Amino acid sequence: MHISRTYINGQFLNPDQSSLIAECFNPATGEAEARYVSASLQDVDEAVCAARKAFETTPWSQSPKLRSDMLRLFADRLEACAPEISQVLVALNGKLKREADQELNASVSELRYYSGLARNIFGRNIEIEPDKYSLIEKEAVGVAAVVVPWNAPATLLIRSLAPALAAGCSVVIKAAHQTAQVNEMIMKCLVQDQNLPLGVVNWFTERGSQASQYLCMHPDVDVVSFTGSTHVGKLIAESSAKRLARLSLELGGKxxxxxxxxxxxxxxxxxxxxxxxxxxxxxxxxxxxxxxxxxxxxxxxxxxxxxxxxxxxxxxxxxxxxxxxxxxxxxxxxxxxxxxxxxxxxxxxxxxxxxxxxxxxxxxxxxxxxxxxxxxxxxxxxxxxxxxxxxxxxxxxxxxxxxxxxxxxxxxxxxxxxxxxxxxxxxxxxxxxxxxxxxxxxxFAEVETGGYKESGVGRLHGVDGLLDFIETKHVYIDTTH
Missing domain, CATH: 3.40.309.10 (Aldehyde Dehydrogenase; Chain A, domain 2)
Known part of the structure; x- marks a missing residue:
C-alpha cells in the first residue's frame, strides 16, 4: 500500500519509529486505500527554511524563462500521467471518473496558462524630472504556503501553485490527508525536473491541524493561499494579522x-x-x-x-x-x-x-x-x-x-x-x-474567480491570480550627479 511522505529540499523523508502513519480510505468501499506520514512541527520548520533559502539564494525568482519552461514541462508530464492519477483520485475522493478527468484536464490548462504569464510580468518606468527616473518593479513576494483541501485536490493545488511559481515564489504545500497520494503524484511530475532549484517546492501531510496552523503562523511565510471553510479562513486571518501576512482565501459558499x-x-x-x-x-x-x-x-x-x-x-x-x-x-x-x-x-x-x-x-x-x-x-x-x-x-x-x-x-x-x-x-x-x-x-484558467463577503479574499485564476504573489517596488534613480 502506497505511503505518501514529506518532501523537503529535494528529498523524501523516510519515516522513523516515532512517525505517525495513518490510513486513507476509499469512500465507495470504506476500505483502506493508501497511507501517509503525518508531519511534525520540525518538518514544517525545515520545509519553510528550505523554501526561504531557495528564494533568497537561488536565481529562481529572477528567471522568468526558467519558470515558464518548468511550468510548461510540468503540464506535459501531468497530462501524460493524468489517466493513472485520475484512477487514484476516484478511489480516494469518491468522485466520478469524468469529474476526475475534467479536474486533471483543467489543471493542465492552468499550468500552461501560467507558463505563458511567467514571461509577461512587466514593470514600468517614467522620467519624473530631467535625468531622474522612477522604476516600478514587480517582484515575487517570497515564501508561499498553499493549503489544499480534499474535494478537488488537483485543481485547488494547481490554481494556487501555478501563479505562485510563475511569480517566482518558493512554496510549502500542505496536502489534505484524504487525498495526499494525488498531490504527491502530481508534484512528482514537477520535482523530477533537474532544473528546479532545491527547496523551491516542499510539501507535507498531517493528521489533524497543528502543523497547518503552525505553517500559516510561521514568521518566514509571506503569503498564505487557503481553500476551505469560512470558519478556518477566519482563524488563519486572525493568526496572520499579527504579522500582516498576505492572504488569498477562497472560503465557503451558499x-x-x-x-x-x-x-x-x-x-x-x-x-x-x-x-x-x-x-x-x-x-x-x-x-x-x-x-x-x-x-x-x-x-x-x-x-x-x-x-x-x-x-x-x-x-x-x-x-x-x-x-x-x-x-x-x-x-x-x-x-x-x-x-x-x-x-x-x-x-x-x-x-x-x-x-x-x-x-x-x-x-x-x-x-x-x-x-x-x-x-x-x-x-x-x-x-x-x-x-x-x-x-x-x-x-x-x-x-x-x-x-x-x-x-x-x-x-x-x-x-x-x-x-x-x-x-x-x-x-x-x-x-x-x-x-x-x-x-x-x-x-476557466483565464478568468478570475473569488468571493464577496465571507466567501473569500483575493482572486484565483487569470492575470489577477498572480497579484497575491507579487510585490510592487519603486526604485528612484537620480542620474544628474
Missing part, C-alpha cells in the same frame, strides 16, 4: 440558482441537478439554494424531484454512476442529521437515502430537497457541503435578488432565463464573485 418565469425549464432543471450534485455537492460553488418564481414553482419542483430520484448514485469508477460518494462516513452521518432536523423544523420535499445496494462501510447518500422560506433558517444560512438543496419561491425580481443576497456568503450564483436584459440587470445586483447565466460552475 450558491443560489434563480429560475425566472421565462426560463427554459428543461435546460434549467438539468443545469441545477448537475450543479447541485457535482462532487456529491461537496464543492464551495455547488448549487445549494434553488429560488423559483411562484408562478412555476409546482412545475419546477416536480421536475427536480423526478430528476433527483432518477439519479444513479454509485462508485465513481462505474460509468453508469451519475453522482459519487461523500468523502467519508462522518460526512454522511452529519448530513443524515441535517435531514432528520429538516423533518422536525422544516418541510422535507425529498429525503436523501443511503443506497441499499452499496457496501455498508461506504459513504453514499442520495440528494435531498428542503422547502425553506424563512431567511433565518439554518438550511438557508449555513453551508451544508453535500447533496442537499433548499427550495424557495419569490414573487418578483427585487425579491429574488434580495433573497439571494441574504446570506454571509457571496461566492457563486446562477440565473436561468431567456430574457438576457433582465438576467444581466440581476447579475449587476447580485453580491457574488461569480454569476453564471444559463450555466453553473463554468470556471
Amino acid at each position: 450558491a443560489p440558482a434563480i429560475v425566472l418565469k421565462d426560463a427554459d425549464l428543461d435546460r434549467a432543471v438539468a443545469g441545477i441537478v448537475a450543479g447541485a450534485t457535482v462532487m456529491a455537492g461537496q464543492m464551495c460553488t455547488a448549487i445549494s439554494r434553488v429560488l423559483v418564481h411562484e408562478s412555476i414553482k409546482d412545475t419546477v419542483l416536480d421536475r427536480m424531484v423526478s430528476a433527483f430520484k432518477g439519479l444513479r448514485v454509485g462508485p465513481g469508477a462505474d460509468p453508469a454512476s451519475q453522482m459519487g460518494a461523500l468523502i467519508d462516513k462522518a460526512s454522511q452521518s452529519r448530513l443524515l442529521r441535517e435531514i432528520d432536523e429538516a423533518k422536525q423544523s422544516a418541510e422535507l420535499l425529498l429525503e436523501g437515502q443511503i443506497p441499499a445496494d452499496m457496501p455498508e462501510a461506504s459513504s453514499f447518500l442520495s440528494p435531498s430537497i428542503i422547502a425553506a422560506q424563512d431567511l433565518d433558517s439554518h438550511f438557508i444560512q449555513e453551508e451544508l457541503f453535500g447533496p442537499i438543496v433548499t427550495f424557495e419561491t419569490y414573487s418578483d425580481i427585487d425579491e429574488a435578488v434580495a433573497r439571494s443576497n441574504a446570506t454571509r456568503y457571496g461566492l457563486a450564483s446562477s440565473i436561468w432565463a431567456t430574457d438576457y436584459r433582465i438576467a444581466r440587470y440581476m447579475a449587476r445586483r447580485l453580491k457574488f464573485g461569480n454569476v453564471w447565466i444559463n450555466a453553473h460552475n463554468r470556471l
Whole structure:
C-alpha cells in the first residue's frame, strides 16, 4: 500500500519509529486505500527554511524563462500521467471518473496558462524630472504556503501553485490527508525536473491541524493561499494579522440558482441537478439554494424531484454512476442529521437515502430537497457541503435578488432565463464573485474567480491570480550627479 511522505529540499523523508502513519480510505468501499506520514512541527520548520533559502539564494525568482519552461514541462508530464492519477483520485475522493478527468484536464490548462504569464510580468518606468527616473518593479513576494483541501485536490493545488511559481515564489504545500497520494503524484511530475532549484517546492501531510496552523503562523511565510471553510479562513486571518501576512482565501459558499418565469425549464432543471450534485455537492460553488418564481414553482419542483430520484448514485469508477460518494462516513452521518432536523423544523420535499445496494462501510447518500422560506433558517444560512438543496419561491425580481443576497456568503450564483436584459440587470445586483447565466460552475484558467463577503479574499485564476504573489517596488534613480 502506497505511503505518501514529506518532501523537503529535494528529498523524501523516510519515516522513523516515532512517525505517525495513518490510513486513507476509499469512500465507495470504506476500505483502506493508501497511507501517509503525518508531519511534525520540525518538518514544517525545515520545509519553510528550505523554501526561504531557495528564494533568497537561488536565481529562481529572477528567471522568468526558467519558470515558464518548468511550468510548461510540468503540464506535459501531468497530462501524460493524468489517466493513472485520475484512477487514484476516484478511489480516494469518491468522485466520478469524468469529474476526475475534467479536474486533471483543467489543471493542465492552468499550468500552461501560467507558463505563458511567467514571461509577461512587466514593470514600468517614467522620467519624473530631467535625468531622474522612477522604476516600478514587480517582484515575487517570497515564501508561499498553499493549503489544499480534499474535494478537488488537483485543481485547488494547481490554481494556487501555478501563479505562485510563475511569480517566482518558493512554496510549502500542505496536502489534505484524504487525498495526499494525488498531490504527491502530481508534484512528482514537477520535482523530477533537474532544473528546479532545491527547496523551491516542499510539501507535507498531517493528521489533524497543528502543523497547518503552525505553517500559516510561521514568521518566514509571506503569503498564505487557503481553500476551505469560512470558519478556518477566519482563524488563519486572525493568526496572520499579527504579522500582516498576505492572504488569498477562497472560503465557503451558499450558491443560489434563480429560475425566472421565462426560463427554459428543461435546460434549467438539468443545469441545477448537475450543479447541485457535482462532487456529491461537496464543492464551495455547488448549487445549494434553488429560488423559483411562484408562478412555476409546482412545475419546477416536480421536475427536480423526478430528476433527483432518477439519479444513479454509485462508485465513481462505474460509468453508469451519475453522482459519487461523500468523502467519508462522518460526512454522511452529519448530513443524515441535517435531514432528520429538516423533518422536525422544516418541510422535507425529498429525503436523501443511503443506497441499499452499496457496501455498508461506504459513504453514499442520495440528494435531498428542503422547502425553506424563512431567511433565518439554518438550511438557508449555513453551508451544508453535500447533496442537499433548499427550495424557495419569490414573487418578483427585487425579491429574488434580495433573497439571494441574504446570506454571509457571496461566492457563486446562477440565473436561468431567456430574457438576457433582465438576467444581466440581476447579475449587476447580485453580491457574488461569480454569476453564471444559463450555466453553473463554468470556471476557466483565464478568468478570475473569488468571493464577496465571507466567501473569500483575493482572486484565483487569470492575470489577477498572480497579484497575491507579487510585490510592487519603486526604485528612484537620480542620474544628474
